[in-house]
Amino acid sequence: MSVSDPRKIIIFDTTLRDGEQSPGCSMHLGEKLDVAEALEKLGVDVIEAGFPASSEGEFKAVREIASVLKKSRVAALCRCKREDIDRGYEAVKDAVHPRLHIFLATSPIHLEYKLRIDEETCLVMIETHTRYARSLTDDVEFSFEDATRTPLPFLAKAAEAAVKGGATTLNFPDTVGYATPAEMEEMISFVRANVEGIDKVTVSVHCHNDLGMATANSLAAVRAGASQVECTVNGIGERAGNAALEEVVMALKTRKDTFGCRTDIDTKRIYPVSKLVSSIVGIKLPPNKAVVGRNAFVHESGIHQHGVLANRSTYEIMDPHEIGMPENELVLGKHSGKHAFEELLSEMGYSLTPEQAAAFFPKYKEIADRKKEVTRSDVDALLSGAFRRRVKRIYTLKDYEVTAYKNSASCAVSLEAEGKIHSERMTGDGPVDAAFKAINSLTGRNFKLMDYQLHSVSEGKDALGEATVKLVFPESGAMMTGKGVSTDVLEASLLAYINAANKLLQED
Ligand code: MN
Numbered sequence: 001m002s003v004s005d006p007r008k009i010i011i012f013d014t015t016l017r018d019g020e021q022s023p024g025c026s027m028h029l030g031e032k033l034d035v036a037e038a039l040e041k042l043g044v045d046v047i048e049a050g051f052p053a054s055s056e057g058e059f060k061a062v063r064e065i066a067s068v069l070k071k072s073r074v075a076a077l078c079r080c081k082r083e084d085i086d087r088g089y090e091a092v093k094d095a096v097h098p099r100l101h102i103f104l105a106t107s108p109i110h111l112e113y114k115l116r117i118d119e120e121t122c123l124v125m126i127e128t129h130t131r132y133a134r135s136l137t138d139d140v141e142f143s144f145e146d147a148t149r150t151p152l153p154f155l156a157k158a159a160e161a162a163v164k165g166g167a168t169t170l171n172f173p174d175t176v177g178y179a180t181p182a183e184m185e186e187m188i189s190f191v192r193a194n195v196e197g198i199d200k201v202t203v204s205v206h207c208h209n210d211l212g213m214a215t216a217n218s219l220a221a222v223r224a225g226a227s228q229v230e231c232t233v234n235g236i237g238e239r240a241g242n243a244a245l246e247e248v249v250m251a252l253k254t255r256k257d258t259f260g261c262r263t264d265i266d267t268k269r270i271y272p273v274s275k276l277v278s279s280i281v282g283i284k285l286p287p288n289k290a291v292v293g294r295n296a297f298v299h300e301s302g303i304h305q306h307g308v309l310a311n312r313s314t315y316e317i318m319d320p321h322e323i324g325m326p327e328n329e330l331v332l333g334k335h336s337g338k339h340a341f342e343e344l345l346s347e348m349g350y351s352l353t354p355e356q357a358a359a360f361f362p363k364y365k366e367i368a369d370r371k372k373e374v375t376r377s378d379v380d381a382l383l384s385g386a387f388r389r390r391v392k393r394i395y396t397l398k399d400y401e402v403t404a405y406k407n408s409a410s411c412a413v414s415l416e417a418e419g420k421i422h423s424e425r426m427t428g429d430g431p432v433d434a435a436f437k438a439i440n441s442l443t444g445r446n447f448k449l450m451d452y453q454l455h456s457v458s459e460g461k462d463a464l465g466e467a468t469v470k471l472v473f474p475e476s477g478a479m480m481t482g483k484g485v486s487t488d489v490l491e492a493s494l495l496a497y498i499n500a501a502n503k504l505l506q507e508d
Helices: 015-019 029-042 056-068 082-092 108-115 119-136 152-165 181-194 214-223 245-254 267-281 302-310 338-347 354-370 376-383 431-443 489-507
Strands: 010-013 046-050 073-079 098-105 140-145 169-174 202-207 228-231 330-333 373-375 396-405 408-417 420-428 448-456 465-472 479-486
Touching: 010 202, 010 245, 015 029, 015 046, 015 267, 029 046, 029 056, 029 267, 046 056, 046 082, 056 073, 056 082, 073 082, 082 098, 082 119, 098 108, 098 119, 098 169, 108 119, 119 140, 119 152, 140 152, 152 169, 152 181, 169 181, 169 214, 169 228, 181 202, 181 214, 202 214, 214 228, 214 245, 228 245, 245 267, 267 479, 330 338, 330 354, 338 354, 338 376, 354 373, 354 376, 373 376, 396 431, 396 489, 408 431, 420 431, 431 489, 448 489, 465 489, 479 489
Parallel strands: 010 046, 010 228, 046 073, 073 098, 098 140, 140 169, 169 202, 202 228
Antiparallel strands: 330 373, 396 408, 408 420, 448 465, 465 479
């Protein structure tokens, strides 16, 4: 493989399907659309939008995502069933580039205990359903669930059945995160050498991180000739998650010398997209997370600092600019005007309408007045809600007042809904408890608090507080994440609770 003519690797992102279905990661429709658009701008080739047959809401979300994406392919996941394929096709058929993605397990343990079918039936199901899907669209991916625990000779037969049925992409998932890099390489090499017609289709992998090997396994498959990698932003996904998009892409770019491959990802957008996803799902990244963690480019030891000052490449293998990570944290002050604010927004990769920028300027000014220095993190926190422009505000916080003693507090909250102001006072164990109870009473809903986190956005005693709240509707089990930002932590908490409540009420 020559470095001057690198092989293209297709990036298939499943943040909206595998990522979204993992615990605590559910997204509101508006948020899914924002993520989908951000992924398209990032240069993702295939976006898996969801699993349409799983619910009415999921079907609607996939159909809407399919209608906004122009460049990226939009994949719908379907079980190996005619009804699922019909439903999947219905959801993506109006996309510019639709893809049907069918899966069926092939490992002995899944065939025997989960599907209760024999190998022969499995092969027939693969071929028949692939052929049916191909009668609807010409882009069909088939996934052999639990491929890494499937004996290679049978896996090759399954692959052949899919090729005969007309599949255009064959995906070999390490569903349970069990394989080692050497085994991945062996599996991909085996199918490439033993399946008739495989040279005419795309070979793909989908790796899970149960043993921390998802990225290494994906790259091993690439070395063996796979040309599509399935991954998620920040590695979110079932259990320990999926291969992280940012790791796979930056490994291929940084080590082009050894892989001889390229992607069409605009790496400068990696950091903003990572921030967007982490903010929407309300999961903070560990500071030492590869590529996008807060400390990924921080040098603490004196020897390292000295080296970096003399020449960055002494201890840095990537340039933080390459992934769009801002170097300088300090940005604007109290006297910075509207123009500076707007320039910063576009430099940070936000594309706001003039109305949105105008609406945010007073909020920015308010923070600038309360704090001396406004940092990029502050602006990110402030705008994390702006992206979710499609989340309708049913309730808006108008006012609050709190009195607190040791272990007891009373909080009065005023909310506006449809032009009317409603107020309620409640008592609780503490101010946050009292405030949340008041909101439940005002909305007449029994929202249950599943998770509540408070972080400071930047450093210093005047730092902004960012609250993240996960709420569920006990009746339906639906869960949503809400966020709020303020220099006052109680206000941040109230805003977060109301934000989550507004989302749940729209899903209702
Ligand atoms: Mn998966």
